[in-house]
Structure formats: C-alpha cells, structure tokens
Amino acid sequence: MKRAVVLLSGGLDSATVLGFACREEYDIIALTFRYGQRHEIEVARAQVLASEAGVHSHLIVDIPDSIFADSALTGVNKQEVPKGGKKSGDAAIPVTYVPARNMLFLSYGVACAESFGAEAVFIGANVLDYSGYPDCRGEFLEAFERAATLGTKCGVEGRPIHIIAPLLLLTKAEIIRMGAALGVDYSLTHSCYDPDEEGRACGRCESCRIRRKGFEEAGVFDPTRYAGKD
Amino acid sequence: MKRAVVLLSGGLDSATVLGFACREEYDIIALTFRYGQRHEIEVARAQVLASEAGVHSHLIVDIPDSIFADSALTGVNKQEVPKGGKKSGDAAIPVTYVPARNMLFLSYGVACAESFGAEAVFIGANVLDYSGYPDCRGEFLEAFERAATLGTKCGVEGRPIHIIAPLLLLTKAEIIRMGAALGVDYSLTHSCYDPDEEGRACGRCESCRIRRKGFEEAGVFDPTRYAGKD
Numbered sequence: 001m002k003r004a005v006v007l008l009s010g011g012l013d014s015a016t017v018l019g020f021a022c023r024e025e026y027d028i029i030a031l032t033f034r035y036g037q038r039h040e041i042e043v044a045r046a047q048v049l050a051s052e053a054g055v056h057s058h059l060i061v062d063i064p065d066s067i068f069a070d071s072a073l074t075g076v077n078k079q080e081v082p083k084g085g086k087k088s089g090d091a092a093i094p095v096t097y098v099p100a101r102n103m104l105f106l107s108y109g110v111a112c113a114e115s116f117g118a119e120a121v122f123i124g125a126n127v128l129d130y131s132g133y134p135d136c137r138g139e140f141l142e143a144f145e146r147a148a149t150l151g152t153k154c155g156v157e158g159r160p161i162h163i164i165a166p167l168l169l170l171t172k173a174e175i176i177r178m179g180a181a182l183g184v185d186y187s188l189t190h191s192c193y194d195p196d197e198e199g200r201a202c203g204r205c206e207s208c209r210i211r212r213k214g215f216e217e218a219g220v221f222d223p224t225r226y227a228g229k230d
Numbered sequence: 231m232k233r234a235v236v237l238l239s240g241g242l243d244s245a246t247v248l249g250f251a252c253r254e255e256y257d258i259i260a261l262t263f264r265y266g267q268r269h270e271i272e273v274a275r276a277q278v279l280a281s282e283a284g285v286h287s288h289l290i291v292d293i294p295d296s297i298f299a300d301s302a303l304t305g306v307n308k309q310e311v312p313k314g315g316k317k318s319g320d321a322a323i324p325v326t327y328v329p330a331r332n333m334l335f336l337s338y339g340v341a342c343a344e345s346f347g348a349e350a351v352f353i354g355a356n357v358l359d360y361s362g363y364p365d366c367r368g369e370f371l372e373a374f375e376r377a378a379t380l381g382t383k384c385g386v387e388g389r390p391i392h393i394i395a396p397l398l399l400l401t402k403a404e405i406i407r408m409g410a411a412l413g414v415d416y417s418l419t420h421s422c423y424d425p426d427e428e429g430r431a432c433g434r435c436e437s438c439r440i441r442r443k444g445f446e447e448a449g450v451f452d453p454t455r456y457a458g459k460d
Contacts, residue, residue: 059294059296059297061293061294061297062292062294063291064289064291064292066289067289067291067338067341067342067345068341068345069345069346093383093386093387097383099340099341099342099344099345099382099383100337100340100341100344100378100381100382101341102381103337103340103341103377103378103381103382104334104337104338104340104341106337107330107333107334107336107337108297108334110329110330110333110334111297111298111329111330111331111333111334112297112329114329114330115297115298115299115329116299134380134381134382134383134385134386135381135382137380137381139380140377140380140381143373143376143377143380143381144377144381146373146376146377147333147370147373147374147376147377148330148333150364150367150369150370150373151330151332151333151364151365151370151373151374152329152330152333152364152365153323153327153329153364155364156323156364157323
C-alpha cells in the first residue's frame with residue numbers, strides 16, 4: 001500500500017487535503033505542529049480529523065515559540081490580528097506571516113516520509129487566497145522538492161519524495177466543493193485567527209472572511225459556529 | 231552588528247564553525263538540536279561551547295524520536311554503529327544517516343534567522359569526510375538556499391538568508407588547523423558515536439577514527455579523552 005505524510009493543521013484546507021489523500025488510497029501519517037498558536041483548538045481538531053480518517057498514525061510535533069520571535073499567529077509579540085481585510089497594499093506580506101513556517105513543516109514532512117517509507121508529502125498550500133505568503137507559492141514548493149531530492153537518501157537513490165499541493169491553484173469555493181464531494185466534515189475544522197473562549201469563530205478576521213465567502217460561493221452549507229450566533 | 235545563526239552540535243566541526251563566525255564578528259544565535267541522540271553529552275558540550283563563545287543566545291530544540299524512525303544515530307531501532315570503517319562499498323550511504331536531518335536543522339536555522347534578523351545560517355557540513363551523506367553536499371546546500379530565498383519574506387524582499395558552510399571542502403586536518411588558529415578549545419567537543427558512561431570516546435567508531443587521524447595529520451595535540459586511556 002502506498003504511503004504518504006499529510007500536514008494537518010485542523011483547518012479547512014488541510015482537512016480537504018486529508019480527504020483527498022484518503023480517496024487516493026494512501027496509508028497516511030498525519031503530522032500536526034504545535035508552535036505557539038494562540039489556540040490549542042486547532043490541534044484538538046486535527047486529532048479528531050485524523051482519528052475520523054483512520055490514519056496509520058498521527059504525530060504531533062512541538063516547535064518552540066522562541067524560533068518564531070515575531071509573528072501575529074504565534075502570539076509571541078502579541079501583534080494585533082487585522083480585522084476587515086489585509087493591511088493597506090494587498091501585495092504586502094500579511095502580518096500573520098510566520099518565518100519559514102512551511103519550509104520547517106515540509107522538512108519535518110520529508111524526514112517523516114523517508115523514515116516511514118512514504119513517497120509523498122501533502123500540504124494544503126494555496127496560492128490564490130494566500131498570495132502574500134511566499135511559502136505558499138508553487139515556485140517555492142518546486143525549489144523545496146528539488147532540495148529534498150538532493151538531500152535525502154531516497155532521493156539520491158532515485159525514489160524522491162514528492163511535495164503535493166492539490167489545492168494550490170483552487171479558489172476557496174472550489175476547495176470547499178472538492179471537500180464536500182469527498183465527504184469532508186467541515187464542522188470539525190477551525191480557521192479563525194481570533195476565536196472566543198468556546199472556540200467559536202470571530203467571523204471578522206481575514207481567515208474567517210475567506211472561509212465564509214468560500215461557502216457562499218460554493219453553495220455549500222457553512223457548518224461553522226460563529227461567536228454570538230448560537 | 232551583523233547577526234548569524236550557527237548550528238552547533240557540540241562536535242569538532244560545528245565548534246570550528248562557531249569560532250569562524252566569532253572571528254567574522256557576527257552577533258550569534260547558537261542553535262542545538264536534541265533528537266534522540268544516544269548521548270546527551272553532545273548537548274552539554276554545545277552549551278559550554280556557546281557560553282564560552284559569548285553568544286547572543288542559545289536555543290535548544292527538541293525533535294521527537296518518532297520523526298526519525300530508522301537510524302543508528304537516533305537509536306530508535308538500535309542499529310549497531312559500525313566499528314572499523316564504513317560498511318562494504320564506500321559509495322553507500324552510511325547506516326548513521328538520519329533522514330533529512332540537515333534539511334530540518336537548516337529549516338530551523340532559516341526560521342530562526344528570519345525571526346532574529348540574521349543574514350546567514352552557518353553549518354559545519356563537510357563533503358570530504360562525509361561524502362556518503364547526501365545532505366552534506368554543496369549541491370544540496372545550494373538548492374536549499376534557493377528554496378529558502380523563495381520561501382521567506384526577507385528572501386522575496388531581496389534580503390536572502392545565506393547558507394554558509396565554511397568547512398565544506400576542507401579535510402579534517404585542515405579543519406583542525408583552522409580551529410587551532412582560531413583558538414577553538416577542542417577538549418570541549420565530542421565526536422564519538424559510542425562513548426562510555428563517563429563520556430570518553432571509544433576511539434574505534436568511524437567518527438573517532440576520522441577525528442584522531444585529523445589531529446595526527448594536522449600536527450595538533452589531540453585533547454580527546456579516550457576510554458581506557460586515562
């Protein structure tokens with residue numbers, strides 16, 4: 001049985017990727033990172049998603065806060081998460097950027113893939129909604145895959161590990177339609193940068209707005225629990 | 231003051247690189263990994279080396295054993311460390327290879343460098359003594375640097391992080407001569423794959439043999455404590 005590593009954050013995109021890899025009949029090693037996110041809820045959702053998918057195993061890796069010294073997402077410097085859209089100048093890299101995050105996640109994925117004899121690492125990177133993130137672009141993923149081929153035993157021996165980003169060029173609505181067709185239970189996923197104490201989404205941060213608009217455009221029922229709505 | 235991250239294992243090579251970066255007057259963030267090495271002694275030596283060098287800060291990162299499921303160095307599957315040289319066929323990748331280790335270490339280095347505003351990551355990779363390790367070759371390091379440039383905010387904005395491997399093409403004797411000239415105290419370093427309970431080197435594993443031969447060829451006094459010799 002072919003095997004793959006799936007990077008699983010507990011969010012909508014990676015849940016869709018997990019559903020995609022399941023349908024492709026991979027034996028799956030799910031890999032989740034705890035890296036000073038403000039919300040432990042993401043990791044809990046990843047655990048439920050992995051369990052529901054019946055993965056081979058689920059590894060949770062702690063990355064110390066001290067590595068990412070300056071990011072809104074990790075909360076180390078407690079920058080304000082912007083409400084109501086990106087900051088002025090949409091070409092700018094969002095303040096939610098975390099230094100070299102996907103490079104680090106993918107490196108763990110490749111190490112894990114080679115250790116467990118997996119042939120691919122799946123990642124939910126998406127270039128349309130996150131065009132500001134340099135590490136969500138195809139050219140980065142290609143360069144990384146090339147480095148992984150040159151830097152691993154399996155790569156040098158002709159069995160390179162493929163970096164697969166099935167959502168790379170899809171809109172959020174297309175991702176949601178794909179996931180709905182795959183039977184992904186989006187009520188288990190979490191996207192919000194700023195949830196309330198009960199884990200309900202704020203509905204206002206960039207991530208919430210993209211997600212909500214995606215469900216509307218996809219014509220798929222939005223099972224997200226929003227703060228103040230229930 | 232220009233700043234750099236130095237990957238510091240506690241071994242002879244990385245101690246030399248630390249000395250090199252100090253002489254180049256970098257403000258240094260030292261980065262050490264605990265990843266299921268059989269010998270905690272390496273981390274302890276790294277702490278002493280970083281302290282003696284007066285680094286800006288020293289981060290120690292835990293990488294879970296579960297990531298490297300099959301390696302002699304991590305000890306997870308308890309493979310025998312070969313004595314008396316490489317296994318038959320010197321072109322083969324040694325059993326001490328750890329899946330994607332340098333890729334993972336360098337990714338941490340890049341994340342840390344971008345977080346702390348450092349312009350370079352120094353690594354003690356060396357192609358001559360470790361030609362069997364795919365992730366110690368210049369072509370891997372170049373491919374990795376390119377991926378890092380494409381995948382980071384600073385890289386995209388024209389301030390790429392450089393991957394610097396000052397020992398890449400040196401023999402062990404040349405490294406030791408360089409370190410001696412820089413004033414590196416090699417009595418603080420550890421190289422052995424199989425030390426005794428007191429942390430003394432076995433003198434027989436591949437790492438010990440390369441190290442001992444290096445001191446001999448360099449004509450530099452070898453301060454290593456060998457088991458049964460004192």
